[in-house]
Amino acid sequence: MAGLSQHAHWSSRWTFLLAAVGSAVGLGNIWKFPYEAGEGGGGAFVLVYLAFVFAVGLPVLIAELSLGRRGQLSPIGSMAKIANEEGRSKAWGLIGWSGVVGGFIVISFYSVVGGWVLAYLVKAMSGFSGYDAAISTQTFGTFVADPVSPIIAHFAFLAITIGIVARGVTGGLEKAVTFLMPALFALLVGMMIYSGITGDFGAAVNFLFNPDFAKLTIETVLQALGLAFFSLSLALGSIMTYGSYLTKEMNIPRSAVIIAAADSGVALMAGLAIFPIVFAFGLEPGQSVGLVFTTLPIAFGQMTGGAIVGTMFFFLLTVAAVTSSISLLEPAVSYVEERTGIDRKKVALFIGAAAFALGTLSAWGQGGNLLGDVKILGLDFMSFKDYITNNILMPLGGMFIAIFVGWFISRKTMMEELAMEEGTFKIWLFLVRFVCPVAIGAVFISILYNTIIA
Numbered sequence: 001m002a003g004l005s006q007h008a009h010w011s012s013r014w015t016f017l018l019a020a021v022g023s024a025v026g027l028g029n030i031w032k033f034p035y036e037a038g039e040g041g042g043g044a045f046v047l048v049y050l051a052f053v054f055a056v057g058l059p060v061l062i063a064e065l066s067l068g069r070r071g072q073l074s075p076i077g078s079m080a081k082i083a084n085e086e087g088r089s090k091a092w093g094l095i096g097w098s099g100v101v102g103g104f105i106v107i108s109f110y111s112v113v114g115g116w117v118l119a120y121l122v123k124a125m126s127g128f129s130g131y132d133a134a135i136s137t138q139t140f141g142t143f144v145a146d147p148v149s150p151i152i153a154h155f156a157f158l159a160i161t162i163g164i165v166a167r168g169v170t171g172g173l174e175k176a177v178t179f180l181m182p183a184l185f186a187l188l189v190g191m192m193i194y195s196g197i198t199g200d201f202g203a204a205v206n207f208l209f210n211p212d213f214a215k216l217t218i219e220t221v222l223q224a225l226g227l228a229f230f231s232l233s234l235a236l237g238s239i240m241t242y243g244s245y246l247t248k249e250m251n252i253p254r255s256a257v258i259i260a261a262a263d264s265g266v267a268l269m270a271g272l273a274i275f276p277i278v279f280a281f282g283l284e285p286g287q288s289v290g291l292v293f294t295t296l297p298i299a300f301g302q303m304t305g306g307a308i309v310g311t312m313f314f315f316l317l318t319v320a321a322v323t324s325s326i327s328l329l330e331p332a333v334s335y336v337e338e339r340t341g342i343d344r345k346k347v348a349l350f351i352g353a354a355a356f357a358l359g360t361l362s363a364w365g366q367g368g369n370l371l372g373d374v375k376i377l378g379l380d381f382m383s384f385k386d387y388i389t390n391n392i393l394m395p396l397g398g399m400f401i402a403i404f405v406g407w408f409i410s411r412k413t414m415m416e417e418l419a420m421e422e423g424t425f426k427i428w429l430f431l432v433r434f435v436c437p438v439a440i441g442a443v444f445i446s447i448l449y450n451t452i453i454a
């Protein structure tokens, strides 16, 4: 295959970790986690989410990184190569396809929300003064329903992503994360301290850590699993591709634990940065997608120094979104580059342009916009793509990855890749063989059941 010999590698374990944590930490942590925790009733949701991250997500994360490193190719190339080496059916290659195609679908709408964040970053600079609930909701509604501004923002966000990916693994991805990830971390800690001092920290801690299991429903459990997968960037090719840039010396299980811990740590920190403000201003925590775009601006508009804090917050969100979106574009780029040998810059531009075109449909399907009335299975374009990826491709992809490494790859191969002690290896094997397929399968079936029956 063309391009195989030029396949790049991370220059150090540190840059790999920054890139992988950068992929994992994104809108999922700072935008989705707080509002899903808010809607799901707080502490109980958080506990279930953390259980899924470590019992289901982490073993699959280890599996994906190992498959990528073993294959040393794009997810499609790696899966086909490994299935062949292990004497298994070519059909396993579908895992790679579902990841690359799923990643492409996700970036097409992830970058629309990324555009909203960019636009709000610009708005935040001039402050949100005078924002009350009605004005804030109306401003957001008018913005997303405008046929032009969200498209410009979407374009700008994708242009940043393409610019980084076009420069390659060491020249683009590594350079970006080395600078952006420490900035993200510093901003988050800064926000948390600020909220802790000025906001109602006690109420936030109580909300996030005091579980009320009566509030748990099957819906929230499903949501927690979906979020654990989404947040760890699983089953969409990103992690497998990042794994393919790993060298043999790097210890995968240890890295995976760091990535999962950092990812859930950031989600909790984001909760602790956002909810003290929400409670101090008497706002509603369960404000769905609007939590970040409509609820927080009200608080930024009222607090002293709100323009600075608001700008800091939306910059933080932009950084988190960019380091994730580069990992969503990378799998398709690495595949096309590997198959055709065409220059990466051209490939990144071409796939980025296709994501822009597809994303435009999502942007125009919002809030009564140009395509506002067009529905697929009752959903607008963005919700439809989110549904297909979050509820179908990701759980199924994750389940098949677990089944593949658990049952279809020789123990010797996996022992070699993971270099774990026998006891720990057995725990991992048990998780991928039984716990992951059963947990994901059960959740998947309930989703289907709920969709079809309800």
Ligand code: PFF
Residues within 6 Å of the ligand: 023, 024, 025, 026, 027, 028, 029, 103, 106, 230, 231, 232, 233, 234, 235, 236, 237, 238, 239, 324, 325, 327, 328
């Ligand atoms: N993990 C990212 C987030 O939490 O926002 C989103 C994401 C990136 C999902 C890459 C999947 C993926 F492959």
